[in-house]
Amino acid sequence: MSTQLTQDEVLKVASLSRLKLSEKEVTALGEQMGSVLKYIAMLDELDTSDIEPMAHAIEISNVFRDDQLQESLPRDQALSNAPQTDGNYFLVPAIL
Amino acid sequence: MSITSATASELLAKMNAGEVSSEEITAACLAEIARRDESINAFLSLQGETALQTAREVDRKRKAGEPLGKLAGIPVALKDNICATGTTTTCASRMLEAFTPPYDAHIVERLRAADAVLIGKTNLDEFAMGSSTENSAFKITANPWNTKCAAGGSSGGSAAAVSAGFAPLALGSDTGGSIRQPASFCGVVGLKPTYGRVSRYGLVAFASSLDQIGPFARDITDAALLLETIAGKDQRDTTSLDAAVPRYTENLEQPLKNLKVGYIEHLHEEGLHEDVQKATQQALDVYQSLGAELIPVELPHARYCVATYYIIAPSEASSNLARYDGVHYGYRAKQFDNMIDMYAASRGEAFGDEVKRRIMLGTYALSSGYYDAYYLKALKVRRLIRNDFEQAFQKVDIIASPVTPTPAFEIGELTDDPLAMYLADIFTTSANLSGIPGVSVPAGMSQNKLPIGLQLLAPPLEEERLLRAARMFERETDWHLKRPE
Numbered sequence: 156m157s158t159q160l161t162q163d164e165v166l167k168v169a170s171l172s173r174l175k176l177s178e179k180e181v182t183a184l185g186e187q188m189g190s191v192l193k194y195i196a197m198l199d200e201l202d203t204s205d206i207e208p209m210a211h212a213i214e215i216s217n218v219f220r221d222d223q224l225q226e227s228l229p230r231d232q233a234l235s236n237a238p239q240t241d242g243n244y245f246l247v248p249a250i251l
Numbered sequence: 252m253s254i255t256s257a258t259a260s261e262l263l264a265k266m267n268a269g270e271v272s273s274e275e276i277t278a279a280c281l282a283e284i285a286r287r288d289e290s291i292n293a294f295l296s297l298q299g300e301t302a303l304q305t306a307r308e309v310d311r312k313r314k315a316g317e318p319l320g321k322l323a324g325i326p327v328a329l330k331d332n333i334c335a336t337g338t339t340t341t342c343a344s345r346m347l348e349a350f351t352p353p354y355d356a357h358i359v360e361r362l363r364a365a366d367a368v369l370i371g372k373t374n375l376d377e378f379a380m381g382s383s384t385e386n387s388a389f390k391i392t393a394n395p396w397n398t399k400c401a402a403g404g405s406s407g408g409s410a411a412a413v414s415a416g417f418a419p420l421a422l423g424s425d426t427g428g429s430i431r432q433p434a435s436f437c438g439v440v441g442l443k444p445t446y447g448r449v450s451r452y453g454l455v456a457f458a459s460s461l462d463q464i465g466p467f468a469r470d471i472t473d474a475a476l477l478l479e480t481i482a483g484k485d486q487r488d489t490t491s492l493d494a495a496v497p498r499y500t501e502n503l504e505q506p507l508k509n510l511k512v513g514y515i516e517h518l519h520e521e522g523l524h525e526d527v528q529k530a531t532q533q534a535l536d537v538y539q540s541l542g543a544e545l546i547p548v549e550l551p552h553a554r555y556c557v558a559t560y561y562i563i564a565p566s567e568a569s570s571n572l573a574r575y576d577g578v579h580y581g582y583r584a585k586q587f588d589n590m591i592d593m594y595a596a597s598r599g600e601a602f603g604d605e606v607k608r609r610i611m612l613g614t615y616a617l618s619s620g621y622y623d624a625y626y627l628k629a630l631k632v633r634r635l636i637r638n639d640f641e642q643a644f645q646k647v648d649i650i651a652s653p654v655t656p657t658p659a660f661e662i663g664e665l666t667d668d669p670l671a672m673y674l675a676d677i678f679t680t681s682a683n684l685s686g687i688p689g690v691s692v693p694a695g696m697s698q699n700k701l702p703i704g705l706q707l708l709a710p711p712l713e714e715e716r717l718l719r720a721a722r723m724f725e726r727e728t729d730w731h732l733k734r735p736e
Contacts, residue, residue: 165611172569172614173576173591174607175599183604184611190670191612195558198628201635208630209637211460211490212446212686213711218489232353236580245578250590 159189254279255416259325259473273306273324280326284417292390293411295331297371305368320365328412328421331372334453335359343387344377346581346601356453358481365480373408377603379457382675386605395735400659403433410437413467421467428679430465431691435654435704438693440474445711446686447492450485458567461683470731471722475499497715506723512538513548513647524657530695530703548643552635560680562629569613637685649720650708654691658701688714692721693730
């Protein structure tokens with residue numbers, strides 16, 4: 156594995172991550188991600204073909220609670236941290 | 252004993268004896284913060300006025316003989332990724348600089364119900380990503396023992412606040428060592444509970460399968476007191492465990508009989524600092540002198556912990572941090588071309604370098620073509636790491652190890668080398684990956700007069716055993732009584 160990500164690889168991941176990066180950041184991230192990935196490659200030493208993946212430390216599933224009607228967050232509070240609202244809705248730039 | 256160096260238990264006794272009021276204690280903490288936090292930078296915001304109001308109300312209740320909570324009148328600091336109404340929760344990020352949560356975290360509800368005095372919000376690495384608190388967008392927290400050195404991280408502000416005399420108790424969060432490592436660097440007790448022991452409701456998510464809230468304190472008794480206040484099932488966090496919460500303070504003074512302490516051989520291969528190695532050995536000697544049996548344990552996959560962690564944690568982070576889109580809350584860029592560009596510009600402008608690095612790493616590890624090689628592989632190794640502990644805990648009751656390879660490093664020493672910074676987490680990430688509880692206990696002092704911690708690990712939900720074992724050590728030593736300056 157090469158130790159550095161190409162500029163195109165970095166830009167592709169940045170696009171998937173919805174991150175606008177400066178040229179300087181793209182170069183630095185290519186090197187830094189490369190060195191971390193190189194280190195991480197040590198996991199290839201291990202044969203894990205028969206091992207179940209462990210997604211969670213405490214393997215519990217299907218946690219249910221009673222379906223009770225509760226008050227939800229008041230509209231003014233829900234909107235209180237938004238960058239732009241009209242008092243009723245979150246406002247975003249035109250999508251179409 | 253001064254107010255600002257006393258433990259919470261000592262202060263509670265003094266308040267109950269009528270020797271001091273909560274208002275006096277709170278005022279003393281605020282005065283100490285005013286005097287010294289300019290050079291420490293532990294706090295991102297202070298709630299001095301409301302804290303004094305709460306303190307006066309607790310004093311009134313105490314005088315009137317009304318029922319009081321477990322922490323009545325005790326100042327507590329909160330890491331600024333824990334939501335509390337009435338003030339900002341910034342996560343030390345430009346993204347959330349102006350964010351005021353409309354609700355309390357579960358543990359904040361518990362603290363208020365316990366009549367604790369919430370004094371302020373502490374500094375951290377942005378979104379808890381880091382090991383030095385240097386990744387804060389706002390300030391760098393200095394180590395109270397030597398202000399040229401890092402306080403550790405990511406809960407560096409909380410650790411420094413307890414160490415410097417700003418608050419007897421604080422809360423932090425630990426995803427890969429973020430409570431235990433700064434506790435070790437600052438010479439205080441820091442405990443990461445079993446995954447699910449404490450509700451994460453209201454903790455801003457970093458890596459949801461690893462994150463856990465836990466206490467900082469000046470001794471084990473206080474850590475036990477704070478843990479029993481915040482632990483327990485909460486329906487709003489489905490991963491919180493429905494297991495009875497023991498009264499951790501109750502049996503604390505009873506030593507564990509026939510204790511078997513596991514230790515890891517060949518530690519020097521990991522680039523361990525001489526002073527840390529010495530302190531760890533001396534701690535093992537203390538246990539031996541108390542009649543404990545020392546047993547070497549094998550953790551064959553320990554050397555893969557950091558690699559596994561730095562796939563899983565960034566992967567979960569990249570997903571969790573997708574919510575910062577500049578729509579519902581958080582920063583929105585001023586200039587953009589369209590909706591997608593608004594997301595990218597807002598995130599690009601408001602996130603710091605380390606957060607971007609982790610989002611990028613996580614996105615890469617989860618992306619098509621790499622998922623099996625990185626993320627799935629890491630989840631499999633995670634099981635191997637946990638199996639190691641399950642096997643080890645068949646032979647021993649607790650495992651003792653260093654918390655960090657070195658005492659506190661200097662501010663700026665590792666910032667240019669992200670990988671070197673990640674390797675500082677070599678002893679701590681395994682507890683998060685396995686979900687087991689761990690504590691850092693003051694256990695030594697380096698030649699450069701910096702604190703050294705001892706890490707103790709126990710099987711899931713064995714916090715009581717962990718605390719009692721830690722208390723056995725603490726009773727025999729005076730490291731926890733040392734204060735900076």
